[in-house]
Amino acid sequence: MIDLRSDTLTRPTAGMRRAMAEAEVGDDVLDGDPTTRRLEEATAALLGMEDALFFPSGTQANQTGIALCTTPGTELIVEANAHMVHYEMAAVAALWGVQLRTVTTPDGLLSADLVRQALRPASPHVPRISAVAVENTHNTAGGRVLPPAEMTAIVAAAREAGLHVHLDGARLWNAAAALGVSPARVVLGVTTVMVSFSKGLGCPVGSCLAFARERRAAAWEIRKRLGGGMRQSGVLAAAGLYALEHHLPDIARDHAHARLLADRLSRSSAVTVAAPETNIVMIDLTREDDTAAAVAPQLAAAGVRVSPWGPRRLRAVTHRDVSAEEIERAAEIVGTVLG
Numbered sequence: 001m002i003d004l005r006s007d008t009l010t011r012p013t014a015g016m017r018r019a020m021a022e023a024e025v026g027d028d029v030l031d032g033d034p035t036t037r038r039l040e041e042a043t044a045a046l047l048g049m050e051d052a053l054f055f056p057s058g059t060q061a062n063q064t065g066i067a068l069c070t071t072p073g074t075e076l077i078v079e080a081n082a083h084m085v086h087y088e089m090a091a092v093a094a095l096w097g098v099q100l101r102t103v104t105t106p107d108g109l110l111s112a113d114l115v116r117q118a119l120r121p122a123s124p125h126v127p128r129i130s131a132v133a134v135e136n137t138h139n140t141a142g143g144r145v146l147p148p149a150e151m152t153a154i155v156a157a158a159r160e161a162g163l164h165v166h167l168d169g170a171r172l173w174n175a176a177a178a179l180g181v182s183p184a185r186v187v188l189g190v191t192t193v194m195v196s197f198s199k200g201l202g203c204p205v206g207s208c209l210a211f212a213r214e215r216r217a218a219a220w221e222i223r224k225r226l227g228g229g230m231r232q233s234g235v236l237a238a239a240g241l242y243a244l245e246h247h248l249p250d251i252a253r254d255h256a257h258a259r260l261l262a263d264r265l266s267r268s269s270a271v272t273v274a275a276p277e278t279n280i281v282m283i284d285l286t287r288e289d290d291t292a293a294a295v296a297p298q299l300a301a302a303g304v305r306v307s308p309w310g311p312r313r314l315r316a317v318t319h320r321d322v323s324a325e326e327i328e329r330a331a332e333i334v335g336t337v338l339g
Contacts, residue, residue: 002330003305004261007171007200007254007279007319016202016242023238027231028054029224035234039241040208046244047193048184049210053219054237055228058170058196061209063091064222065192066133068215069164072097074130077118080104081140083168084133095226099127108141110134112153119161131164136186137171137178140309143258143280145175148185155189164191170199170207174278177252200251200279200319201243206236250320254279257318257327264331270338283314283334290338302337304330 003009012020026033036054044052055061062084070076076092078085080102084092092098103114110132120126134154136146158165167190169175169183176183187193192211197203211219223229230236258276265273265283272284283306285295292308299306299314309315318327 001300001303001305002322002326002333004316004318004322004330005305005307007317008198010198010200010202010319010321012202012204012239013247015246016239019238019242020235023234025232025234028233029229029231033232033234033237035241036237039237042241042244043195043208044210046183047187047195047210048182049187049193050213051216052208052210053216053223054230054233054240055207055209055223056205056230056236058194058198058207059088059091060223060226060228061194061207062088062166062168063095063226064219064228065166065194065209065211066092066098066131067096067222068211068218069131069133069166069191070096070098071130073127075099075101075120075127076131076133077101077103077115077129077163078133079108079110079135079138081108081138082133082135083139083170084135086140098130101129108135108138108144109146109150110154111150112157115154115157116161129161129163131166131191132158133166133168135168135170137175137278137280139171139280142274142282142315143171143174143276143278145178145277148179148181148188151186152188159189165189166191167193169193170196171278173200173248173251174255178255178278197240197243200254201240201247202320203239203243204236206240208240247320251279254318254320257322257324260324261316261318261327261331264328265334268335268338271334279318281316281318282309283316285312285314285338287338295338298337299334302333304333
């Protein structure tokens with residue numbers, strides 16, 4: 001089975017498993033875990049931020065970032081198809097009492113102009129906006145990358161309005177690789193940023209939230225409240241440290257495989273495929289009788305798993321556990337199944 005449903009399917013390598021087994025650990029809730037602290041420091045340095053905190057999930061880290069950036073009864077500007085709009089169980093509203101002010105875009109990419117257009121004039125009759133959230137890369141838009149210049153402009157627009165900026169960087173490593181810049185350049189000027197180790201890097205679990213040093217105590221308190229405190233978390237953090245050293249340099253290979261898949265699929269008249277910017281390939285079915293709900297099980301039965309992503313759209317995500325040869329084979333299977 002060639003599984004292209006998500007880059008969360010990556011599994012720990014033998015070297016990563018050894019690093020986990022041999023990790024120096026402590027009680028991170030009581031006295032601190034030395035390996036976890038090393039991961040936090042390494043992540044903060046890589047992002048050009050002052051500090052970071054380790055979380056069991058990206059959603060929990062995202063929500064902690066939003067809690068740090070907003071206050072109850074205010075609004076959060078966010079692109080209409082962002083992950084936290086659709087896939088975080090309305091947590092922004094349920095946990096923090098914050099209303100989403102969604103901005104529709106044609107390509108998933110927020111801009112400084114759109115942020116300014118979404119701002120409400122001061123009034124006793126409408127909610128105040130407290131922050132902007134950006135997703136880079138943008139999952140539902142097909143792994144689209146926000147250019148650094150536009151991110152800089154968004155940060156500037158937010159600062160002009162007195163707003164914080166949170167960056168959902170679940171696939172920030174992909175954005176940096178696609179742009180050919182350091183991760184620190186991608187996050188320049190943000191208040192908080194979440195990065196994931198379980199997407200594409202082979203880690204079994206884990207994310208970090210980075211922020212200014214003085215926000216650590218508040219972030220730690222929020223994580224505790226959400227049940228995110230872990231004891232000997234160094235076993236998990238060791239996987240993240242190993243991934244940053246050994247797996248992160250390989251992430252551009254996933255992008256090459258995505259381009260290969262798109263190229264092979266483009267030869268079929270049964271689909272149209274946009275050129276991928278990173279590791280996500282959106283496949284649109286062109287024949288009237290084909291639907292994503294019907295085609296996905298047919299592909300799985302033939303040996304390729306992809307995700308339905310709309311009535312006539314399939315999503316395929318390349319990752320380190322799928323080789324170029326398997327990508328070639330997957331394209332052949334799609335062509336065979338769709339005739």
